[in-house]
Amino acid sequence: DTEVxxxxxxxxxxxxxxxxxxxxxxxxxxxxxWYKQKAKKPPELMFVYSYEKLSINESVPSRFxxxxxxxxxxxxxLHALQxxxxxxxxxxxxxxxxxxxxxxxxxxxxxRLTVL
Amino acid sequence: QKEVEQNSGPLSVPEGAIASLNCTYSDRGSQSxxxxxxxxxxxxxxxxxxxxxxxxxxxxxxxQLNKAxxxxxLLIRDSQPSDSATYLCAARNxxxxxxxxxxxxxMVKP
Numbered sequence: 001d002t003e004v005x006x007x008x009x010x011x012x013x014x015x016x017x018x019x020x021x022x023x024x025x026x027x028x029x030x031x032x033x034w035y036k037q038k039a040k041k042p043p044e045l046m047f048v049y050s051y052e053k054l055s056i057n058e059s060v061p062s063r064f065x066x067x068x069x070x071x072x073x074x075x076x077x078l079h080a081l082q083x084x085x086x087x088x089x090x091x092x093x094x095x096x097x098x099x100x101x102x103x104x105x106x107x108x109x110x111x112r113l114t115v116l
Numbered sequence: 117q118k119e120v121e122q123n124s125g126p127l128s129v130p131e132g133a134i135a136s137l138n139c140t141y142s143d144r145g146s147q148s149x150x151x152x153x154x155x156x157x158x159x160x161x162x163x164x165x166x167x168x169x170x171x172x173x174x175x176x177x178x179x180q181l182n183k184a185x186x187x188x189x190l191l192i193r194d195s196q197p198s199d200s201a202t203y204l205c206a207a208r209n210x211x212x213x214x215x216x217x218x219x220x221x222x223m224v225k226p
Contacts, residue, residue, distance in 0.1 A: 031212070048213070094212075103208070103212065104165050105150075107159040108159060
């Protein structure tokens with residue numbers, strides 16, 4: 001099973017709201033990623049969790065707060081977002097955080113976020 | 117800045133033809149390379165990966181890697197309208213991170 005699931009599929013929120021995005025994988029992968037993708041642009045890496053610990057934060061504003069409760073789950077907590085944060089938020093996972101020749105990343109279907 | 121470059125397209129090919137998608141990368145430390153297909157409004161779907169020089173074939177898809185020239189390509193044989201999508205090339209560096217190219221939009225015309 002090479003499936004990464006994400007909920008919700010769509011989210012509309014105001015600038016004062018607090019919401020969370022969820023991601024789940026049951027492939028036994030030990031690296032999980034959050035990406036942000038704007039229209040007609042490639043995915044931009046936001047955060048990386050390796051063995052449930054945050055290993056990379058690509059200078060993401062603090063209004064985005066990641067959390068990895070266990071090896072299968074990844075959350076992204078959102079607070080006081082701006083309209084320019086509207087985008088497709090993608091979760092991905094890969095088997096081995098330390099690399100290796102394969103270690104392909106599999107993406108979830110994404111959450112389409114609109115900030116009003 | 118480590119970069120992956122792709123022609124944004126659109127690349128238009130007739131149905132049944134071979135589509136050739138190209139990608140160059142600047143980081144010689146890149147270890148493996150991935151091709152993702154992304155339909156409009158959907159998430160990237162992994163098609164192939166390659167890490168050794170030469171060709172790797174999977175069905176209608178062939179990935180080619182030339183590390184000396186820092187060049188990766190994806191050939192799609194017998195192109196179908198359903199292949200119309202944006203194709204993202206990504207390079208994985210020694211830190212296990214992916215750097216994506218901007219993507220090439222492919223249009224296969226019936």
